[in-house]
Amino acid sequence: NAGVTQTPKFQVLKTGQSMTLQCAQDMNHEYMSWYRQDPGMGLRLIHYSVGAGITDQGEVPNGYNVSRSTTEDFPLRLLSAAPSQTSVYFCATAKYSGGVSYEQYFGPGTRLTVT
């Protein structure tokens, strides 16, 4: 039972390049989300999904794209990387019931540097 896995663990991109951060879960959770963590700013929600085929924007969605074709996977795409996207990215999952998501389970993170 792996929980929430993220790949890669580290990535360096040049400005303008694109890439996909992978997130997979085996917890059968309906809710999945992507956060970025920056010093002094806590965690900020990028995008989230409450089930396959359903996604929505969080607080800081610009420059990122997501899709949810299966319950297990929730990839995050950087369309054209910018230095401002240098951050640590976390994927998280949660049970979702009655329109409410509960405590979240986080992956180990991806550290992204954009030069």
Place this chain on the structure above:
Amino acid sequence: AQSVAQPEDQVNVAEGNPLTVKCTYSVSGNPYLFWYVQYPNRGLQFLLKYITGDNLVKGSYGFEAEFNKSQTSFHLKKPSALVSDSALYFCAVPLNTGNQFYFGTGTSLTVIP
């Protein structure tokens, strides 16, 4: 808008002493409140939550939190700190829709041997 605030960026406490990590909230209606811990180079781990009921909530690793409605606070506490408790602590609250969470900026706890 729903939000939480963590007024202390850094808390230092001696090993064996009680510890408190502060969180205040601004929530309309009945709040759901969460605490998470992040060890170095790891993802966040759920510690405990307040949904309703007893104001004192017990969680993982001997931590507890006290919900205080009059002071709009949800402080995290532990009676006797361990060096291994040194980590970054976040409180969080779901936004009105229940689909998004707002995290505080985090408090770095250092337990001094």
